[in-house]
Amino acid sequence: MWGLFPTHRELFRGIPMSSSVTGADAASAPSLSSATAVPRRRVIMASLVGTTIEFYxxxxxxxxxxxxxxxxxFTGQDETAKLLASMATFAAAFVARPIGSVIFGHYGDRIGRKATLIGALLTMGVATFLIGLLPTYYSIGLWAPLILTILRFCQGLGLGGEWSGAALLATEYAEEGKRARAAMWPQLGAPFGFILANGFFLVLTLVMGFVSVAEQGADHPFLTWGWRIPFLASVVMVVLGLWVRFRLEETPVFRQALEQGQKVKTPLTEVFRTSWLQIVQGTFIMLATYVLFYLMTAWILSYGIGKPENGGLGIPYREFLVLQLLAVLLFAAMVPVSGRLADKYGRRSSQLVITAAILGFGLLFGTLMDPAAVGTGEDVSLVRVLVFLAVGMTLMGLTFGSMSAILPELFPTNVRYTGSGVAYNASSILGAAITPYVAVYLNAEHGVGxxxxxxxxxxVLTLVALWFSPETKDVDMTSVGTRR
Incomplete structure (x- = not known):
């Protein structure tokens, strides 16, 4: 499998570190290959570590x-209602993500990628740490879910600025013709963060002997204080991410745009004036990816561990976490495959095939995962559930891996941070914010099919967007102005 990962030298050969052009010579800025090469490992670490922390x-x-x-x-006797209320706070971050992409995109296109990425990381890190300190409803009443929602909103702001900046680091440093393979590094942050987060919860539940609220009640040590540990521990990872990013250089593509006087005063206004169509295309290109991912992570967990009388499978929490962690390894393995396919066959062609496969997978949900077919409680077929998760995560890796190349390539340099961020995070509202909520409702009312x-x-919506979108494999990343 390691052969699928491109080498550092292969991806970042001949990339500049800095330029000596200043003052009156700015108009005749040298080509990108004229400067000293930036340390390749530093670019990879800065894009990968940051997204891993944010996704964690x-x-x-x-x-x-x-x-x-x-x-x-949340209070009440209706378990489904409490789960829906919790999913609503989960969705608050997706409302915040487009706002975060606008705020951080403005500074990313105005002052640079490096400083903006540091701000995004701090925003997410502080919010996560504070959630670990938050009193519950039984201590401060309605203030608890209110503050939880606000902190979740702040998490969304941070991630809204993180992804597009990390994607730009990878693509704006990459060698032409190998951008999708270079761009896969920040994409690996998603499965790596998932493994760290859920692995942490798995270890905690094993050590503390926690199975479920239904079996052990809300006064179990895991529910009184153990759940806070993963949130508080995130501060260690944030410090590591800040250390890596403070040592980072600005991308050569952005430096050249500055040297040529191409910085715009209001990137948001400019991107909607010159690239509104690309925003629409990028939003719907990402849609199926988002829906698939949050079905295979957030919703499927509620479905897997939910009580059979409420439409779930009744699998113990720890057992289901193990299944998810095994399946997400395929997600990570498919990310570099996606990058290579996109570089070899083109972004549009490869994504059309993968999205068609996602469509087929969706049509098989009822056949594969209906409780009558897969079983419930002690009779559930864990092998069948694992196969379902494995197929979903494989498709997720294949569709997600090249997105950090596709979206930035749609936009010119001077609005690339804002444009790619707005498209990516606008899609999060349509494809992710409401997905777990809608899925819980659909399953309760109409079944898993x-x-x-x-x-x-x-x-289907993503296939339409891809069909009418251009192939961006050979786009010049140094271009400034309206993308044609």
Missing amino acids: DFYVYATAAVAVFPALF AVGLYLAFGA
């Missing part, structure tokens, strides 16, 4: 939103 923070919340928060931050139809509908 995000997934820690996603896991707690299903297994912990309904019992501690309806959840699959929801995924299939998202895939």
Whole structure:
């Protein structure tokens, strides 16, 4: 499998570190290959470590939103209603993400990628740490879910600025013709963060002997203080991420744009004036990816561990976490495969095939995962559940891996941070914010087959967007102005 990963030298050969052009010579800025090469490992670490930390923070919340928060931050006897309320706070971050992309995109296109990425990391890190200190409903009443929602919103702001900046680091340093393979490094932050977050929860539940709220009640040590540890521990990872990013150089593509006087005063206004169509295309190109991912992570956890009388499978929490962690390894393995396919066959062609496969997968939800077919409680077929998760995560890696090349390539340099961020995070509202909530409702009212139809509908919209979008494999990343 390691042969699928491109080498540092292969990806970043001949990339500049700095330019000596100043003052009156700015108009005749040298080509990108004229400067000294930046340390390749530093670029990889800065893009990979940051997204890993950000996604870790995000997934820690996603896991707690299903297994912990309904019992501690929401009241009532209806378990489905409490889960829906928890999913609503989960969705708050997706509302914040486009706002974060606008705020951080403005500074990313105005002052540079490096400083903006540091700010995004701090925003997410502080919010996550504070969630670990938050009193529950039983201590401060309605203030608890209110503050939880605000902190979740701040998490969304941070991630809204993180992804596009990390993607730009990878693509703006990469050698032409190998951008998708270089761009896969920040994409690996998603499965790595998922493994760290859920692995942490798995270890905690094993050490503390926690199985579920239904079996052990809300006064179990895991629910009184153990769940806080993954949130508080994130501060260590944030310090590591800041150390890496403070040592980072600005990207050569952005430096050249500055030297040529191409910086714009209001990137948001400029991107909607010159590249509104690309924003629409990018939003719907990402849609199926988002729907698939949050079905296979947030919703499937609630479905897997949910009580059979409420439409779930009744799998013990720890057992289901193990299944998810095994499946997400395929997600990580497919990310570099996706980059190579996109560089070899083109972004559009490869994504059309992968999205068609996602459509087919959605149509099979009822056949593969209906409780009558897979079983419930002690009779559930864990092998069948694992196969379902493995197929979903394989498709997720294949569709997600090249997105950090596709979206930045749609936009010119002077609005690339804002444009790619807005498209990526606008899609998060349509494809991710409401997905776990809608899926819980659809499963409760119409069964798991309806959840699959929801995924299939998202895939159809993405196929239409891809069909009418250009191939961006050979786009010049140094171009400034309207993308043609």
